[in-house]
Amino acid sequence: MSRVFPEDSVGLVRPETAHFSEPLRLACGRLLDEYELVYETYGTLNEARSNAVLICHALSGHHHAAGYHSEDDRKPGWWDACIGPGKPIDTNRFFVVSLNNLGGCNGSTGPASPNPATGKPYGADFPMMTVRDWVNSQAQLADRLGIRQWAAVIGGSLGGMQALQWSIDYPDRVRYCVAIAAAPRLSAQNIAFNEVARQAIISDPDFHDGHFLEHDTLPRRGLKLARMVGHITYLSDDAMGQKFGRELKTEQLNFDVNNVEFQVESYLRYQGEEFSTRFDANTYLIMTKALDYFDPAAAHGGNLAQTFAHVSASYYLISFTTDWRFSPARSQEIANALIAAGKDVSYVDIDAPYGHDAFLIPHPRYLQAFSSYMNRIEI
């Protein structure tokens, strides 16, 4: 018996792979001679090729944004709340492209891929990536798919930064830029959290300077710690309080550091462990570095308004009141710069309790505000 997927789901989807043999010049100065990008598409590209939307993923995301890979899949793609027929990114109207970024660990060329020079996995030899590099590689994919101009480039968090970078680097190839829970650059505190995560990984004896695959091992403990720290920054104090409070795992305190006592500890350990088995440690380092490096205004003496002076996209910025990782003030910085540059921009601040993770959660006002904007995009 075949499974019936919800009506507003894109249903069964299959990833595809695009191979590129034209070298990609990276911000770090190195060349990536050839690479592969894994991607999925939902909906149909119209004849005018004017309805294509690019989804950019966040730190631990990938190409599987919506639908199911098999009938047995328990969970749909990571942004299924927002992509599908009748959803904010309506696949009845839009042709949606979602890829795994270079340096990732879900199929696109990354640190676990074989290095053509050695035949062994790249490991730590995989070049550091920047948001700009990703955008350049995504532009290659757009060319391959015959998409000259995106109706919209959309992303949350690090994905939002890619959307912004697209509008800056390829102004004539983006009509609408939707950056959700994003920031124009990381704060010292943001970088500090990333550095703790990186140190957790690097100091794991199983890391082997990034060549753990050659040693047939994984730096699980380090990656677990990195994820635990990261995860705290994705949730709000309120959300954690409501979910766990000071609830105990056992009946009483056992005055013991070896066992889990509070529910929140149990949750974090579970999240960390689950992550440490599915994610590549080198990819985690690359992703956090790309976040740290992102600063499009740096080329303009820190002047963000000047950075946007030449852009032609219309912008939509969404923040969440309880997000303290990239707080509403960070989205407001972007909005203010765009206003100073005289560009079209709308900004909404959604009162949602979930912290930074809110961009993944189907909160009613968020969905409505997102849909209203997407619906007005002419295709």
Next chain:
Amino acid sequence: MRADLEIIQQWIPENSRVLDLGCGDGELLAWLREHKNVSGYGLEIDPDKINACIEKGVNVVEQNLDLGLGNFASNSFDVVVMTQALQVVHYPDRILQEMLRVGRTCIITFPNFGHWRCRWYLATRGRMPVSDFMPYTWYNTPNIHFCTFKDFEALCSEMQMQVLDRLAVDNQHRDHLGSKLWPNLLGEIGIYRVTRNPVKIA
């Protein structure tokens, strides 16, 4: 278009840059963009109204006017508009100061508490006026700073503002002989166009 907006639009030049404080559903900005090639932004805090702006394709920024306009550069707009919001902000004088800083000219509309009907209500019943136009009671009203035309103009001169245009209209936004002759008694809504006093800038 809402009648007061119909009056206001005549005071907004073509191709100008407009900031609309408390822009509601974005009607004014949408009309100005369509008919006068005006670019601009609306500030609003009501989620439903913000959504209406988004549906119209009007640039809207979720922002609380009580927190000021510190994010806008001085002289960055040709016209700053605020319709029917003066009485709901916490510090009307501060927002006026900010409007004058950000815009070259400002257009403000507000209800006149000195209208004869308000005076009559208060005089005969001894209670705060409630009408179809201002249907709230004192404890639940969003209108926390009522003033009369005279009050407003006193503030204008105190703040060294220059009143460029003034119109007193009824609640259908019609002006008639009565409200021209005795605006503070017979005008229900005031529509003012003001600017900084040039002396003050120097």
